[in-house]
Amino acid sequence: MSCAVIGGGAFGTAMAYHLARKGLPTTLWAREAALVERINSTRENRAYLPGVKAPEGLVATTDLAKALNNKFVFLVVPTPYIEATLGPYVDKIPPGTVLVSCSKGILNGTMETVEQLLRRVLPEEVHARLAFLSGPSFAKEVAQGLPTMVTVASRDEAVAQEVQEVLSSQLFRCYRTTDVTGVEMGGALKNVLAIACGISDGLNLGSNARAALITRGLAEVTTMATAMGAHPLTMLGLGGIGDLVLTCTGDLSRNRTVGLRIGRGEKLDAITHSMGGAHAEGVLTARSAYQLARRMGLDCATIEGIYRVLYEGADPMETVKENMSRELKHEVPEVLQQRLGGGAAKANGGSAAAAAPAGHAPAAGDRARPS
Numbered sequence: 376m377s378c379a380v381i382g383g384g385a386f387g388t389a390m391a392y393h394l395a396r397k398g399l400p401t402t403l404w405a406r407e408a409a410l411v412e413r414i415n416s417t418r419e420n421r422a423y424l425p426g427v428k429a430p431e432g433l434v435a436t437t438d439l440a441k442a443l444n445n446k447f448v449f450l451v452v453p454t455p456y457i458e459a460t461l462g463p464y465v466d467k468i469p470p471g472t473v474l475v476s477c478s479k480g481i482l483n484g485t486m487e488t489v490e491q492l493l494r495r496v497l498p499e500e501v502h503a504r505l506a507f508l509s510g511p512s513f514a515k516e517v518a519q520g521l522p523t524m525v526t527v528a529s530r531d532e533a534v535a536q537e538v539q540e541v542l543s544s545q546l547f548r549c550y551r552t553t554d555v556t557g558v559e560m561g562g563a564l565k566n567v568l569a570i571a572c573g574i575s576d577g578l579n580l581g582s583n584a585r586a587a588l589i590t591r592g593l594a595e596v597t598t599m600a601t602a603m604g605a606h607p608l609t610m611l612g613l614g615g616i617g618d619l620v621l622t623c624t625g626d627l628s629r630n631r632t633v634g635l636r637i638g639r640g641e642k643l644d645a646i647t648h649s650m651g652g653a654h655a656e657g658v659l660t661a662r663s664a665y666q667l668a669r670r671m672g673l674d675c676a677t678i679e680g681i682y683r684v685l686y687e688g689a690d691p692m693e694t695v696k697e698n699m700s701r702e703l704k705h706e707v708p709e710v711l712q713q714r715l716g717g718g719a720a721k722a723n724g725g726s727a728a729a730a731a732p733a734g735h736a737p738a739a740g741d742r743a744r745p746s
């Protein structure tokens with residue numbers, strides 16, 4: 376069973392190491408020829424993942440057509456570069472190839488999730504073999520072989536199961552779901568909330584504030600994802616609260632680091648230019664998330680606050696005060712009360728379980744693109 380990873384950044388490299396360690400012949404595609412040469416000769420990706428040696432069985436290449444010619448292809452390119460990377464090769468994906476996106480972002484402009492983007496760009500026969508991996512998985516820890524759990528989503532459960540089986544090991548456990556929209560929205564929006572938590576910590580606002588941001592952030596992610604057709608319970612999984620907690624609290628997070636530095640008074644441009652090619656998806660996704668929330672008429676105060684700080688020059692501390700002074704409201708967002716059949720509205724005493732049977736996974740395709 377041969378595999379390839381498209382994208383030689385931190386996570387692409389980590390995933391390629393994981394696959395090769397499982398004994399699978401693995402090709403790692405990177406666009407930088409010098410990087411490919413160095414990975415093959417020094418067995419290390421010093422640019423994006425220094426300090427971890429590449430296992431045997433891994434070969435780096437700049438030949439994208441060759442990389443696509445594998446049974447399992449993992450797409451690990453920052454969201455804004457996916458279309459330019461895959462565009463010229465969309466007809467070179469062989470029948471039977473399973474394409475697994477690991478990217479976590481929402482495009483600016485079109486406001487597409489990665490699934491929506493791939494469905495627009497790729498031939499229709501590939502759509503049924505798309506899968507999406509997400510969950511708490513810092514590249515460095517995966518590369519070091521530390522225990523990690525993720526979730527794999529595909530609208531075709533058999534495809535999710537295939538990917539789950541290929542990837543899982545004693546140190547890398549995969550769950551599966553058919554809620555692609557939920558997993559994608561959880562992965563993209565947690566990056567925005569990690570910037571918020573970073574700012575809060577950079578301002579020394581304390582542990583109470585961080586816990587509140589994670590909790591209310593989860594409500595915003597759940598609100599937005601649910602409005603797009605996701606199941607609310609997906610947000611209690613690895614691709615929801617799991618990745619949110621990791622990225623909001625873990626110091627390996629690039630998004631949290633961007634926020635920390637903003638909170639300490641640095642300018643966004645200077646921060647992003649100093650990141651050595653690493654990409655914090657939350658910066659651009661904040662803009663898309665803000666616009667999506669407005670388009671759908673959703674109340675997402677944290678996301679809106681981050682947008683204003685990043686793009687309108689709002690003062691972070693003033694934004695916190697404004698957020699705290701908003702009108703007082705019910706804890707469960709209205710859209711969730713409706714989705715949970717009113718159970719949650721009854722002073723939180725209703726039975727959400729009765730309204731949302733375990734194992735339910737909506738076919739959200741027709742609602743994935745909000746109007």
Ligand SMILES: NC(=O)C1=CN([C@@H]2O[C@H](COP(=O)(O)OP(=O)(O)OC[C@H]3O[C@@H](n4cnc5c(N)ncnc54)[C@H](O)[C@@H]3O)[C@@H](O)[C@H]2O)C=CC1
Nearest residue numbers: 383384385386387451452453456478479512513514653654
């Ligand atoms: N790093 C991590 O711990 C994790 C990252 N992810 C996601 O994986 C995706 C890729 O992230 P990383 O592998 O960490 O990348 P990275 O942020 O380490 O590296 C940047 C990547 O972007 C590519 N790149 C830079 N400029 C480009 C351009 N103009 N055109 C095309 N490609 C360009 C580089 O070649 C490199 O592959 C992101 O969506 C990220 O959110 C998911 C899970 C964990």
Ligand SMILES: O=C(CO)COP(=O)(O)O
Nearest residue numbers: 510511512513628629630
């Ligand atoms: O998605 C991630 C971990 O699951 C990585 O987060 P950062 O991009 O913030 O480093």
